[in-house]
Amino acid sequence: MADINDLRRARKAAAEDMQARADALTTLEDQDGAEDTALAAAQTAFDTARAAFDKADRQVKRAEAVEASRAAAALPEPGAGPDAPQASPPAQPREKGLKFGAMLRTLAAAGGNLHTARIIAEESGQSGLFAAQNMSSGEAGGFLVPEDVSSEVIELLRPASVVTAMGPRIVPMPNGNMTQNRRAAGASFGYGDEGSDAPVTGYSYGQMKLSAKKMHGIVPISNDLMRAASTSVDRMVRDDAIADAAQIQDRYFLRGAGTEFAPKGLRYQLVGTPAAASNILAMTAGGDLQTITSDLGRMELALANANVSYTGAHWIMSPRSAMFLTNLRDGNGNLAFPEMQAGQLRRKPVHVTTEIPSNLGGAGDASEILLVHPQHVVVGEHMGITIAMSDQAAYRDSSGQLQSAFSRDETLMRMILQHDLGLRHLPAVAVLTDVTWAD
Structure with a gap:
């Protein structure tokens, strides 16, 4: 059934159309020497508009009757006696936005x-x-x-x-x-005896x-x-x-x-800081399964070495990189990362966006991959x-x-909108640059 508010608006429009047709018919009837064919056409137009209004009115009344019946059929709370007031039906959640x-x-x-x-x-x-x-x-x-x-x-x-x-910290x-x-x-x-300084x-x-x-x-x-x-x-x-x-x-x-x-994006939060040396990594040449898994592990290790739990991190990559990892197979023809089909990589969520380009680098054929722990990301x-x-x-x-x-x-x-982004702990982001993986 259509939304009851849409039906009411349609009935209102039908009523306005019927009024316009009635006014046109009255104007013709008041004219001396109005042709019968014009009067007949105006009468037909009015009858059509009235039929459209009657239909819209029936639809509104039917929808209102259904709404009333649902309210009347609401069940009481368990254990309530027959004389207890009937509970009203739970309100339908209003669609956000x-x-x-x-x-x-x-x-x-x-x-x-x-x-x-x-x-x-x-x-x-x-x-x-x-x-x-x-x-x-x-x-x-x-x-x-x-x-x-x-x-x-x-x-x-x-x-x-x-x-x-990813679920970063949102602060006002x-x-x-x-x-x-x-x-x-x-x-x-540290540990010490009773008399030692802490x-x-x-x-x-x-x-x-x-x-x-x-x-x-x-x-x-x-x-x-x-x-x-x-x-x-x-x-x-x-x-x-x-x-x-x-x-x-x-x-x-x-x-x-x-x-x-x-704002300064996650990719450049580390640039110019001591964390850049350990957390901005270049892809290992070769592009075979061994080097790929090694590079992914290096990114996880960069977080772990800074006491950031990489198990709660999220991957962010371009569609090209995501498709390559989804289709990548081992020497036996098996999918190397079958979990990619469920949006996971090494048991962490994967976010794919075209805002990570695939035309970076001197040759214009490179991309990047980010590993981010959202607990340390702050959006104001x-x-x-x-x-x-x-x-x-x-x-x-x-x-x-x-x-x-x-x-x-x-x-x-x-x-x-007005906002900004920052990192509470810089090593919570690892970046793999010069990624040329492609099918």
């Missing part, structure tokens, strides 16, 4: 104007969509998504992004900055400094979708925004060089999500060509 999709669609239909978006939401039966929102926020260049909606979107974004899907940065000591060496413990106990620390970096992206949305108010459209708009944001986030969280305005998040809409702006497509939203009948959605 769907309100965000509805907000984007409605704002886009309103050309980014919050006041107009409220009117559109009212007319489509979603009067609470923009309740209690600051009317002037849109004029300031963006609409700050409410905290409850923003948290749902970020929660959906995390599994869509390779880095946050209310002021946009955070400085935390980075553990460099462990405490000193060893000096303390840590040697570096510092991890996070400052909110602004990630922004533009998502073109077809205006054909904007004209259709339905749950499926809200879902599509939401999914497009999350997919694009996750890709941009991974691009910098993995391989960002690190600037005043962009500042504020929520800000969105802005325009049907007049221009944007560059994937090939760098300038496109006009107006001429393409699109609305552009700009989404802004």
